[in-house]
Amino acid sequence: MESSLEFSSSLGSVSSLLTRCRTFKVLVIGDSGVGKTCLTHRLCAGDFPSRVEATIGVDFRERLLDINGERIKLQLWDTAGQERFRKSMVHHYYRNVHAVLFVYDVSRPNSFSGLTAWIEECRQNSLGQDIPRFLVGNKSDLRDPSWADNQVSQELPMTFAKSHGMMFFETSAKNSPNNSGNSQRSGKEVPYQQDKVEDIVFAVAAKLRRQKKPASPPMNGSFKIPNKRTPEKNMWTCC
Numbered sequence: 001m002e003s004s005l006e007f008s009s010s011l012g013s014v015s016s017l018l019t020r021c022r023t024f025k026v027l028v029i030g031d032s033g034v035g036k037t038c039l040t041h042r043l044c045a046g047d048f049p050s051r052v053e054a055t056i057g058v059d060f061r062e063r064l065l066d067i068n069g070e071r072i073k074l075q076l077w078d079t080a081g082q083e084r085f086r087k088s089m090v091h092h093y094y095r096n097v098h099a100v101l102f103v104y105d106v107s108r109p110n111s112f113s114g115l116t117a118w119i120e121e122c123r124q125n126s127l128g129q130d131i132p133r134f135l136v137g138n139k140s141d142l143r144d145p146s147w148a149d150n151q152v153s154q155e156l157p158m159t160f161a162k163s164h165g166m167m168f169f170e171t172s173a174k175n176s177p178n179n180s181g182n183s184q185r186s187g188k189e190v191p192y193q194q195d196k197v198e199d200i201v202f203a204v205a206a207k208l209r210r211q212k213k214p215a216s217p218p219m220n221g222s223f224k225i226p227n228k229r230t231p232e233k234n235m236w237t238c239c
């Protein structure tokens, strides 16, 4: 009887080890209407939502992944793009963030130039330089070579991403491309990058998995003696 109890308790600890995973908070920001809700929905639920409304405050979605045998949970914070729906909440969004996805709409150049304001918001909320940042051009299905002037070229965001230390993706939450990676746009000698939504989620998870150092705690005016072990421990949860 005693040995079977011991056996079941050790089985319990083995199974809790097996179901443990690291959880990472990923903030998704960008102008209103660029497709943050659709993109996060696609990343987590696998499909394009038939009906969406403007996000008020923030919505949460989760995606559990297995990266080389390790379970990684991404907790995506889909934040409102409209200023009136953000207001006083913003500093909460930035607390203990592990990565940021900056989203723009390839068919709306204003949403790309608007990224500087989002970078400034990160700076104002003391987002550490060590926090991985990803740049995502969404709605690639709307690219039309006949009105190239009204779209965001790929060269610009590539340079932008490089100068801000971001990984760059172009995708569509609606119609994910069949082929991932670089390809040639017909008739033009520019590299045309089209990524699957899945490429993004795996790149984020893989990058975060390699992060040994946890996110720096937000600076909110109070002073706390840092405990090196606690933040990393807090990332471990049961899936």
Ligand SMILES: Nc1nc2c(ncn2[C@@H]2O[C@H](COP(=O)(O)OP(=O)(O)OP(=O)(O)O)[C@@H](O)[C@H]2O)c(=O)[nH]1
Pocket: 030, 031, 032, 033, 034, 035, 036, 037, 038, 039, 052, 053, 054, 055, 056, 079, 080, 081, 082, 138, 139, 140, 141, 142, 171, 172, 173, 174, 175
């Ligand atoms: N064609 C196309 N339309 C998209 C895509 N992603 C989103 N949309 C459309 O863009 C509109 C806005 O999408 P949302 O996901 O609500 O945008 P958002 O960035 O979350 O907007 P806020 O909540 O206001 O910040 C909706 O009509 C979507 O159907 C895409 O990849 N391709």
